[in-house]
Amino acid sequence: MPQLLPTPWFTIFIYAWMVLLAVIPLKILSYVYPNHNYLRGLQKPSEHSWFWPWS
Incomplete structure (x- = not known):
């Protein structure tokens, strides 16, 4: 019975x-994400304040 030989x-x-x-x-690490999160850190947030008429 060759099935019993575990070698x-x-x-x-x-x-x-x-x-x-x-x-x-390797397959997972080579995946290129379509969104560029590194560009988000380079953009300055807008300093425009919102107008809130009810406050």
Whole structure:
């Protein structure tokens, strides 16, 4: 019964997890976000005060 021999299946399992843990972070880190948050910090907030007639 070859299913009871854990030696090849364990190494295949370990190699599969090693590949998944090596590839998935690279794919996630290479994703380019469409919004540019770094530009938000460069813009000065407007100093226009709102007119509140009820206050």
